[in-house]
Amino acid sequence: MWSRIIKTSLALYIPLLIFTLVWGYLQKHSLITNIAHIQQRNIQNKSYHLEDQCEVLIDITSYWSNVVFPANFSNGEPLDSAFINEYIRIMQGYEVYDQLRFLDLHGDEILRYERTDDKTMEPKDLQRKVDRSYFQKGLSLKKGQVYISPIELNKENGVIEKPYKPVIRGVTPIFDADQIQIGLAVTNFNMNKVFDLMKARISEDNFYLVDKDRNVITTNLSNNVLPHQASMSQQDSSIKKKLQLRNLIFEKDTFFMEKGSLWVFQNVNIGFGKNTDISLQDDIVEVITENDWAIIQEIPPSYISKRLKTIRRNLILFNILTLIVISLFAFGYGRTQKEKRNFVTELKQKNKALLDSQNRLKSTNRLVKQANDRLQVRNRQLEDFNYVVAHNLKAPVTSMSIIVDMLSKAKNQETFNELLPKLETISKNISTLTQDVHTYVSILNNTKLELENVNLLLLLKEVENDFVETLVDKEAKNFETIYKLDAWHTLKCSRFYMKSILQNFLSNAIKYRRTDVNSHIIFESAWENDQKVLFIKDNGLGIDLAQHGNNLFKLYKRFHRNISGKGMGLFIVRSQLEAMYASIEVESTVNQGTTFKIKFKTHEKTKHSFSG
């Protein structure tokens, strides 16, 4: 029953499970897309912020390319102090603005202003920058061009300044009144403030600003800035390693799931296109840069799973409810099916039991019938016996009582002489009778017959030989014994009885033959309804069955006056046959012959009735 319930449940549940899984997947996908879009907007804002700073840097730097410097601009020939002081005073308020320097064409600083605190910029000692890459790049610039350096850690006097200060530089060539280049103007922006703004989280997202080599410029996971330029901590290495994403082969704006996190990648467009519009000058500012930044934001698995919790909870809840409903349904269905099956099984069992008892009844009936048949035979035998006692045994006794009575009243010797021989006759009769009755009763009482397989042909030959010796030659010539034992010739029976029976038949056939014809007796075996049957046919005198049929097998009955006989043969034959559970029938026509038909019970059935 359980396997059926489970099968039914699964059949109903699995499609629903698939449906809910698909639904769950779509929900998750849409949620992740949603989160990614939010992140993309956030990145866009951060990107704008960075671009804005770059544009401000470009503007501020390019300003100097149109200023007319003194032809021999140097320590000895400085700028108009009122002009530069006013400029510095304005720029002091702009916190990002870190340094302003002018370099000659040899890489030596001519003028250097440096931020000392939030509000102040002061002139500082001049340094030589001839070996710095921004100086080299700056020398190749034409008028109006601005070079934007990569974001680097600030170096002073060739040494990285501590605490680390990420800076971005704008460089532009400067000219004298004759448009002769006299050096470079370099503007430094401190990126710390910019980065702080960019690192701000909107959720649990991790922010990474990377350069084109996928080096981390800044991230909100570490306090280090540009670690690859200073020293990589273990954390920095693991972050770098983490950013080697398979899905980022083509550096296009995208988002994807990898390592359990949602990654949103977006290139930072420094926006040179807009540059021209924003430019305050009529002259076109041309920006030279190698910068190619990108922002990566990572939504960690914990946050995603937090956001997915509701969907997952709904999914599980729905599935549990569905499963319960289906299980209940399946259970109910299973129960009904089981009851139905039980009912059918019960019905079958009952049917079978009924059939069994019917069969038992049949076999019992058969046994009862057999017993009944046996009883009827027994009853008839008892009646026969009773008859013999009532008639044959009582008769001499009554005669005797009369003679005895007469003898007691006898007055003379003559009477005695007359009566005594009669008593002798009676006594002889009684003696014969008791012998015959004994023979009969011993057949009736013999319930333990020795049954054996008897070859009928051999037995008949044996019987026949016994008779041939008693027959006169002439008689023997006129009498023929014929065997037709093709159907069967062996029989399980009592050899002794069978011999006696065959002797009687042969003896009768010879005794009651017709002398005017060639006489014969035929022993013929046959099958009838799976029963062995033996026919004994003669062409003798025959018996008038209408007259004698009832008495044919009775004791001391005789039917042929001129032929000697005791009237015992057929009586004994039937008794012996009945002892072997066989039955006998007779057909006869006077002066034509007699046919006896013996039906033998099969051995198994005989056994049955013995035990029954």
Add this chain to the structure above:
Amino acid sequence: MKKPNILLVDDDEVYLFVTKRILSNLSSDILVTSFTDGERAIEYINLCIEEKVELPEVILLDINMPFMDGWGFLSEFKKMKPVLPNHNVNIFMVTSSNDPDDFSKAKDFEEITGYIVKPVFEDKMTQILEEIYDGNW
């Protein structure tokens, strides 16, 4: 005065001897005929019919006999009844059998006057003769 005529049908020789003796003791005027089986008795009756001789008034008939028993005799006798010379034939079943079956079977034959169980002593025989001949024997 006609002599009583009695027919005995019984296969028991001793019975026949004894009964004849009893009858002769009772009266010397009784005519007794006897046969040892029914077939012979029927042959005798047939002969009587042919010869138009009166049948015996009393037939003492045994049941158990060879060739033709008492019942066989009765059914044959029944067939002859219409042609009998005289109808005052009294048949007594005289048998050693006290089997109730025999007794009830005997009742079915209206030809039977009485059913006597052997032994038949002198007094019983006297009784039978008294009944039939009403003292005139």
